Amino acid sequence: MISNLLLILSWIYIIFGIIGIFRFSNMYARLLTSSKIDTAATITILLALMFKSGFNFFTLRLVILLTFVLITGPVSNHIIARSAYLNGINLKGEDKK
Amino acid sequence: MLKITIFLLIISMLTTSIRMVFRATIWDKLLALNLISAKTILLLAVYAVYKDNIFLLDLSISCGIIGFLGITLLSRFILRGGRQK
Numbered sequence A: 001m002i003s004n005l006l007l008i009l010s011w012i013y014i015i016f017g018i019i020g021i022f023r024f025s026n027m028y029a030r031l032l033t034s035s036k037i038d039t040a041a042t043i044t045i046l047l048a049l050m051f052k053s054g055f056n057f058f059t060l061r062l063v064i065l066l067t068f069v070l071i072t073g074p075v076s077n078h079i080i081a082r083s084a085y086l087n088g089i090n091l092k093g094e095d096k097k
Numbered sequence B: 001m002l003k004i005t006i007f008l009l010i011i012s013m014l015t016t017s018i019r020m021v022f023r024a025t026i027w028d029k030l031l032a033l034n035l036i037s038a039k040t041i042l043l044l045a046v047y048a049v050y051k052d053n054i055f056l057l058d059l060s061i062s063c064g065i066i067g068f069l070g071i072t073l074l075s076r077f078i079l080r081g082g083r084q085k
Helices: A002-023 A027-054 A057-086 B002-021 B026-051 B053-077
Strands: none
Touching: A002 A027, A002 B002, A027 A057, A027 B026, A057 B026, A057 B053, B002 B026, B026 B053
């Protein structure tokens, strides 16, 4: 029951992720929204899978996967934003579509 | 339920790859790489639970590691002054 609810929630996140890619024109806005929504979708889907698969070796691996993605997701997005910033994309620029 | 999740994940991967890869800046491509690697982790995890196959989960963990390493090394290459668009 809970896993189905969480799955529906993750659908909403994925759909917003798709919309988020098309809408924003500024580089950083696009980067921010897609990465944030992506991490949120990951958390909800993995939680839904944990509830679905009960308590066995599946959930152990899913917990490891969840902690790993929680650590590396934002860090990799930060690295991309940092490399974009250092190489000279201005913050408020309206770059081309 | 899981089938629709798999379908949605595939659609979001397709739109990301089509929309983001053909952009001008390098960082859009890096962002696309990050998104697609995260989506493949999810796809593998959902498919593993769907087929009740436990080995696919190990695959998704290693895919996460590879994706993360790829992004860090690529951005270091760009920071070091790789070809700039």
